[in-house]
Amino acid sequence: MSMSANQANQANRANLMRALSANERPRGPNALSAVGTFTWRAMRGTLSQLPYMAIDVVIFPIIFLLIFTFMFGGAISGSTGNYLQFLLPGMLVYTVTTMTVYIGIAIKTDIDRGVFNRFRTLPFWQPAAIIGTMLINLLSYAAALTTTIAFGLALGFRPEGGFAGAVSAMLLVILYAFSVSWIFACIGVVAKKTESITTLTYVVLYPLMFTSNVFADTSTMPDWLGRIVAYNPISLVSTAARGLMHGDAAAADLLTALAGMAVFFAAFAPLTFWLYRRKTAR
Amino acid sequence: MTGLAIEVQGLRKSFGSAEVLRGIDLKVERGRVYAILGPNGAGKTTLVSILSTLLRPDAGSVRIFGLDAVRDAGAVRSRIGLTGQFAAVDEGMSGRDNLTLFGRLTGYSVREARKRADELLEAFGLTEAGKRPAGKYSGGMRRRLDIAAAMLVTPDLLFLDEPTTGLDPRSRSEVWDIVRALAARGTTVLLTTQYLEEADQLADRLAVIDGGTVIAEGTSGELKASVGSGTVSIRLASPEQRETAGRVLRQALNAEARLHSDPAALSVPAADPLLAANALTELARAGIATTQFSLGQPSLDEVFLALTGHHAEEAKGAEGI
Numbered sequence: 001m002s003m004s005a006n007q008a009n010q011a012n013r014a015n016l017m018r019a020l021s022a023n024e025r026p027r028g029p030n031a032l033s034a035v036g037t038f039t040w041r042a043m044r045g046t047l048s049q050l051p052y053m054a055i056d057v058v059i060f061p062i063i064f065l066l067i068f069t070f071m072f073g074g075a076i077s078g079s080t081g082n083y084l085q086f087l088l089p090g091m092l093v094y095t096v097t098t099m100t101v102y103i104g105i106a107i108k109t110d111i112d113r114g115v116f117n118r119f120r121t122l123p124f125w126q127p128a129a130i131i132g133t134m135l136i137n138l139l140s141y142a143a144a145l146t147t148t149i150a151f152g153l154a155l156g157f158r159p160e161g162g163f164a165g166a167v168s169a170m171l172l173v174i175l176y177a178f179s180v181s182w183i184f185a186c187i188g189v190v191a192k193k194t195e196s197i198t199t200l201t202y203v204v205l206y207p208l209m210f211t212s213n214v215f216a217d218t219s220t221m222p223d224w225l226g227r228i229v230a231y232n233p234i235s236l237v238s239t240a241a242r243g244l245m246h247g248d249a250a251a252a253d254l255l256t257a258l259a260g261m262a263v264f265f266a267a268f269a270p271l272t273f274w275l276y277r278r279k280t281a282r
Numbered sequence: 283m284t285g286l287a288i289e290v291q292g293l294r295k296s297f298g299s300a301e302v303l304r305g306i307d308l309k310v311e312r313g314r315v316y317a318i319l320g321p322n323g324a325g326k327t328t329l330v331s332i333l334s335t336l337l338r339p340d341a342g343s344v345r346i347f348g349l350d351a352v353r354d355a356g357a358v359r360s361r362i363g364l365t366g367q368f369a370a371v372d373e374g375m376s377g378r379d380n381l382t383l384f385g386r387l388t389g390y391s392v393r394e395a396r397k398r399a400d401e402l403l404e405a406f407g408l409t410e411a412g413k414r415p416a417g418k419y420s421g422g423m424r425r426r427l428d429i430a431a432a433m434l435v436t437p438d439l440l441f442l443d444e445p446t447t448g449l450d451p452r453s454r455s456e457v458w459d460i461v462r463a464l465a466a467r468g469t470t471v472l473l474t475t476q477y478l479e480e481a482d483q484l485a486d487r488l489a490v491i492d493g494g495t496v497i498a499e500g501t502s503g504e505l506k507a508s509v510g511s512g513t514v515s516i517r518l519a520s521p522e523q524r525e526t527a528g529r530v531l532r533q534a535l536n537a538e539a540r541l542h543s544d545p546a547a548l549s550v551p552a553a554d555p556l557l558a559a560n561a562l563t564e565l566a567r568a569g570i571a572t573t574q575f576s577l578g579q580p581s582l583d584e585v586f587l588a589l590t591g592h593h594a595e596e597a598k599g600a601e602g603i
């Protein structure tokens with residue numbers, strides 16, 4: 001009895017000593033493989049939360065499209081069919097804007113977890129931790145947009161720019177969501193509490209969305225309001241997305257929208273990395 | 283293997299107005315196990331975070347294998363491993379995926395990382411648990427996974443921050459075995475603990491920290507010589523006899539008795555085991571019945587009392603925990 005227990009102990013110890021003799025350190029991973037690893041990790045995380053994802057990516061887009069089309073359609077455009085033609089490109093913007101908050105929450109959650117400290121001691125390019133999550137989020141943006149467009153088509157939406165119009169509008173909106181995500185990524189790094197990130201959605205995003213031309217054309221508004229609405233970044237993207245979708249995009253509108261995104265990205269992505277690197281977990 | 287693994291001089295760190303480290307000096311030789319002993323809030327985690335490059339010192343110098351921990355943080359990181367006080371694993375992922383993730387981030391290929399993960403799971407007795415999410419692990423399993431995560435490349439220097447706090451005795455002895463195995467293969471280990479017994483079991487040398495400074499340093503033998511080698515703890519059959527028992531013990535052991543919150547219990551430091559045996563005889567002669575008798579190592583609190591004249595709990599000071 002005790003002999004075999006002893007032998008088991010010795011076998012354990014031999015295993016332990018063997019495992020502990022691995023001392024050859026590989027060269028640290030290159031940036032690309034670090035990003036790949038974090039994309040894999042984020043994918044895992046997303047798959048384990050699939051039911052919640054489905055709500056954001058399938059159910060919400062459908063519900064909001066239905067609500068806005070049938071509640072406001074008659075009142076705003078006289079008929080739901082006309083309104084849907086106007087609304088859908090804006091709904092693309094609306095749908096992803098609410099989702100951009102998640103990157104902030106994901107980053108904050110990671111920093112709060114003990115695993116953040118371990119990442120800090122490993123020799124990889126640190127921004128990879130954020131970029132991997134970001135890439136997976138882009139996939140979920142794309143999924144939500146696809147739902148919105150597909151359901152819109154079922155309701156009778158017809159993109160006048162055809163397939164190419166729909167795809168280019170979708171890409172533009174993803175690009176927009178990507179640039180806005182960096183604002184929330186940045187907030188996710190500095191936020192003291194996760195809840196404060198969610199609160200920001202209500203105090204910043206929703207007012208911005210409802211003072212945009214997502215739901216109504218600026219030409220129907222009083223002059224002063226129209227001017228505010230016209231310069232709202234969300235309006236800029238909506239206008240550009242509408243133009244692409246219906247094949248009548250003005251080059252100036254597109255350039256303005258793209259330039260706005262470039263500014264967000266150029267300001268907030270480096271700031272996020274810089275803050276992240278300096279961050280010490282409590 | 284000669285020279286110093288860790289050399290710290292005049293290390294200071296404050297958080298706002300709270301001075302947590304006020305001039306720490308420390309030397310740890312290569313290949314040794316070194317323990318930092320201190321109560322909750324003494325600054326152990328802060329010290330370990332600075333030594334492992336996670337936190338910047340306010341003043342003083344920290345050299346790890348001769349490298350500056352601030353300026354050469356990258357080079358230092360490639361020599362060290364860290365297992366912090368709180369598990370640094372992804373609770374949503376399985377043990378195996380965790381180790382694979384860290385292996386990839388260390389620079390192994392996917393295949394090598396998987397292989398190394400399996401090797402470590404086996405060595406740390408986690409093969410069966412390997413597929414389950416780390417969040418569902420028991421305290422001891424999580425601790426072992428966490429130590430394994432610091433071993434993807436066996437480090438030259440490993441930091442273990444309170445590796446056994448909150449573990450059951452069995453898990454504790456498993457962690458001790460791991461530390462001994464590491465020491466046997468030449469890894470320098472710096473661990474922090476609140477238990478003198480742990481330091482005594484594992485460490486070649488130890489430092490006691492209190493109020494942000496090192497108040498005692500040496501081998502555990504040296505420390506115990508200044509504190510008393512052990513403590514006689516007694517539970518009486520009837521609590522009314524505690525006062526008499528205290529007097530008898532004081533005479534037999536030539537030391538002050540400490541009364542516990544349990545009305546039937548008391549303890550007295552004993553310089554040597556023979557005297558302790560004698561004390562028991564004296565109690566019996568005085569007609570005092572005991573239900574429990576043990577000769578144990580002094581607790582951290584007793585060490586503190588001997589070294590500083592105050593209880594360990596007070597060492598938290600104004601900063602709180």
Ligand SMILES: Nc1ncnc2c1ncn2[C@@H]1O[C@H](COP(=O)(O)OP(=O)(O)O)[C@@H](O)[C@H]1O
Pocket residue numbers: 282297300302320321322323324325326327328329601602603
């Ligand atoms: N990031 C921080 N910000 C503010 N105070 C801190 C921080 N980290 C530690 N402290 C304070 O420093 C003291 C020492 O903490 P710590 O190093 O965790 O001690 P120990 O690990 O010995 O329990 C405590 O009073 C704690 O509240």
Ligand SMILES: [Mg+2]
Pocket residue numbers: 323326327328367443444
């Ligand atoms: Mg601590």
